[in-house]
Structures are given as structure tokens and as C-alpha cells.
Amino acid sequence: MRRVVITGAGTINPLGHSVSETFEAFREGRCGIGELDIRDVDRLSIRIGGQVKGYDPETRFNRQQLALYDRFTQFTLIAGEEAIRQSGLEFSGHLAAEAGVVLGTSGGGLNTQDENYRVVYEEGKNRVHPFVVPKLMNNAAASHLSMTFNLKGPSFTVATACASSNHAMGQAFWLIRGGAATVMITGGSESMLCFGGVKAWEGLRVMSKDACRPFSANRNGMVQGEGAGVFVFEEYEHAKARGATILAEVVGFSMTSDAEDIVMPSTQGAARAIQGALKDAGIPAEKVGYINAHGTGTAANDKTECAAVARVFGHHADRVMISSTKSMHGHLIGGTGAVELLACIMALKDGVIAPTIGYEEPDPECALDVVPNVARDAKVDYVLSNAFAFGGSNAVIALKRA
Amino acid sequence: MSEHVRQKVVGIVAEQAVLQPSDIRMDQSLEDLGIDSMALVEAIFSIEEAFDIQVPFNANEPDKSEFDISSVGAIVAAVERLVAEQSG
Incomplete structure (x- = not known):
């Protein structure tokens, strides 16, 4: 392939x-x-x-x-x-x-x-x-x-x-x-x-x-x-x-549909997309070190997304870092996944995990390591980038360190 | 005034719940009436249009909004207050 x-x-x-x-x-x-x-x-x-x-x-x-x-x-x-x-x-x-x-x-x-x-x-x-x-x-x-x-x-x-x-x-x-x-x-x-x-x-x-x-x-x-x-x-x-400098490798992609509601997100649809990207990349969840979350800051998205990650990652959910850079650049709607892929490349290439800023109070429904407020040095080999849209359209990309 | 507000609010709630206005009781919650978050946002829009008021409501924190939606009666009272505050 x-x-x-x-x-x-x-x-x-x-x-x-x-x-x-x-x-x-x-x-x-x-x-x-x-x-x-x-x-x-x-x-x-x-x-x-x-x-x-x-x-x-x-x-x-x-x-x-x-x-x-x-x-x-x-x-x-x-x-x-x-x-x-x-x-x-x-x-x-x-x-x-x-x-x-x-x-x-x-x-x-x-x-x-x-x-x-x-x-x-x-x-x-x-x-x-x-x-x-x-x-x-x-x-x-x-x-x-x-x-x-x-x-x-x-x-x-x-x-x-x-x-x-x-x-x-x-x-x-x-x-x-x-x-x-x-x-x-x-x-x-x-x-x-x-x-x-x-x-x-x-x-x-x-x-x-x-x-x-x-x-x-x-x-x-x-x-x-x-x-x-x-x-x-x-x-x-x-x-x-041609001896090009490689920033990262794209190793997996998955798209799924909730087939449920035009605006409310679904844990099953998101989880299937995350699972699908891992399967396409041929890696177990344990290999993923960082997830750039969809993380919109709405009540509905964030708890659904955390539940989906917890479902797919099991015990490893406590060890994977997950942050939402929307806290810094806002939600770029149709352009958001592209700007967020930059955080994934930075994680793989520079070993720096972009933080979730504006984080003030823990939410028991979002009990993951969200890299609160301050960037973190960490060597990661695989990362995921999540996007979950109105219409119930989900798309997750997996990248690997070059 | 009060009866007028009540009738209009009940009409809006009934439309979203797909019920007759006569089926709506003041002590019922929106959940009792099967009104989900989408229908609630539409109902608030209808209320704003009907009374020409601004309703402070954020779907992310419905409990923290100043607008009490705990029952149909609470909504009627909240609308009456907003109409009084925002008229003139």
C-alpha cells in the first residue's frame, strides 16, 4: 500500500x-x-x-x-x-x-x-x-x-x-x-x-x-x-x-455518521470514528500519545467526546493527553481540523503538546488529561485529530512521527 | 396582562409539544411535555418574537440562566418579568 x-x-x-x-x-x-x-x-x-x-x-x-x-x-x-x-x-x-x-x-x-x-x-x-x-x-x-x-x-x-x-x-x-x-x-x-x-x-x-x-x-x-x-x-x-523534509506521516483515517440528530453529538458515532482511524492505521489505542480534541467548549460536545475516548481507550484513556486548541484560536468551523492538525504536527515533530487554555474547574464528565493551561514536553509517536460535526458527521485522522 | 402572557406562552409551548393548549398545566416541566433542547430553543425564539423581548438563555448552562424554565408556570412568570423590565 x-x-x-x-x-x-x-x-x-x-x-x-x-x-x-x-x-x-x-x-x-x-x-x-x-x-x-x-x-x-x-x-x-x-x-x-x-x-x-x-x-x-x-x-x-x-x-x-x-x-x-x-x-x-x-x-x-x-x-x-x-x-x-x-x-x-x-x-x-x-x-x-x-x-x-x-x-x-x-x-x-x-x-x-x-x-x-x-x-x-x-x-x-x-x-x-x-x-x-x-x-x-x-x-x-x-x-x-x-x-x-x-x-x-x-x-x-x-x-x-x-x-x-x-x-x-x-x-x-x-x-x-x-x-x-x-x-x-x-x-x-x-x-x-x-x-x-x-x-x-x-x-x-x-x-x-x-x-x-x-x-x-x-x-x-x-x-x-x-x-x-x-x-x-x-x-x-x-x-x-527527492529528499524532502517529512513533517509527519498520515497513517489512518475514518469517517462515520451518527444517523441520529442534526445538532446533538453521539458517543457511538464519535467512538466508531476513533476506533476506525486506529484500525486503519493498524495500531492499538495504547500507542496513541496525544489527541487533538474537537473540544468545542459546549456542554454537549465535550462530555460526549470524553465518553467516546474513554470507551475506545479503556484504561489507556487515563494516560493519553487530549487538548482542545479551540480555547486559543476559536472554532474555525470548516477550517478547524486543518489548523488543529498543526498542533498534531507540533506534538510529533517538536515534542510539545499544545494546552487547553481557560481551564478553570474539573468536570467529572470530562475526567481526562486535558493538558490544562500550560504546554507540555512529551515525546509521542502517534496522534489523533478528532472532528465531530453538525449533521452527525465524524472524521478522525491518525498521524505518525516521521 | 397576566392572562394574555399565559395564553401566549401556553400556545407556544403547546405547539412545540404537539399538544392542545388545554392539555398544558402550569406545574408541568418541559421534560413532562416531551420538549427537547431543540424545541426549547425554538420556543424561546417564539417567545422573543411574540413579546418583543430578549430572553437571556444559554443552552450550555440552562440551569444558570436567569430565565427559569423549570415549569410552564415558571416560564410564564419569567416572561411577565421580562416584559415589565423591557417595555418602554
């Missing part, structure tokens, strides 16, 4: 505009969540989020590009450029034909929709910019990556709410392992922090007004974030032959 390795990583998220800045924030347990700076924030009851700060689109892209790039596409291209640069790959000839892109997003060009609905409904205009459709479509980011870097193989987008990125990276893994591609650019992006995006989430009444505190007994909901994480997945022999 063909093996799949990660040879490049890139990101822009509330913790930094690069992988190194993000790793530094993870190590320091720094929080990227703050007061939202968006139009009409005074009409929102939820006024915090993990926004990408210090970012000026006009310094990165020209006017013609910005007419076509929604914020989620901008984030994707910035992260993609960093990842591909690190990999050292250039796509031409055979390699271009054997390279593709699969990305996750939930809202796609939501800022573009929000702005243009305002124009026609609120301002009463009868004309919108000609590129609204190609700017807002969910596959815009994947297609612009393909066009920018000459990726001529499969290029598509996966939308499964909060599991989108993990599902996308799972498809990339399968495409390479199955022989349909040699290199896949993969990950995800999200930019929902606009008035309409936050307003819709407010309605569900699951958002926190002050902080994201996963696994803490006093947690009171999730906090939204924005940004992108993009990776270069490459067939192992190809990477080895």
Missing part, C-alpha cells in the same frame, strides 16, 4: 500568520480570541471571536485578485503558498497532472454573500458586482489554489460543517494511497465572522459571551474563529526520492 506523508504546512489564523507564529502561540498558551471588530457588531449579542488580526488584504493581493477572492480564498492562498514553498515542490509536466487540491469549508464566501445581500436588500440597489458568483462559491478557494500553482489533477471542496477539513484531508490521504494522485494540497478555510455569520450562530444559543473553556466545568459555549490551514500531502516514495 502506498504511504502518505506531509511535506509542507501553512496557515493564517487568529494566533499568527504562519506556522512558526502559530507554534509559538501554542507553546505559550496564548489566546487569539478577543472583541470582534466587524460592521454592526453593536447589533450582536455575541461580540467575541478569534479574528485574524494585523492583516491587510491589499498588501497581499492586487485589485484584480481582490475582486475575485473572498476572505476565505485569501486565507487559503496565503496558507497554501507557505505550505507549497516549504515542500519545495514545483508543479509542471507529469507532476502537475498527478497533483490536486481538496479543501474543506462550511460557509465558503459568506462575507461576499453578506455584503451583497446588504447591497440589494438593505441599500435597495438593483446591481451587484459581476463576480459575486465566482467569489462566493464554495469551491473558489480550491480552484484558485489549482490555478495559482498549476495543479491539474482532482480539485474539489468538501462541506461537512465542522468536519469539513478532516473530511477533505481524509480524501487527500485516500487519493494518494489509492494511486489517483501523487501530491494533494489539502486542509480548509473559513471566514464566517461577519454580521450575518455571527447572527446565525447566536440563534442556536450555544455561543459563549466571554471565553472558550473546553472540558472546564464552567464552560459555557463555543467561540467562532476564522482562518485557514493548508498542507502538502505527498506519496512517501516520491518525497523520499
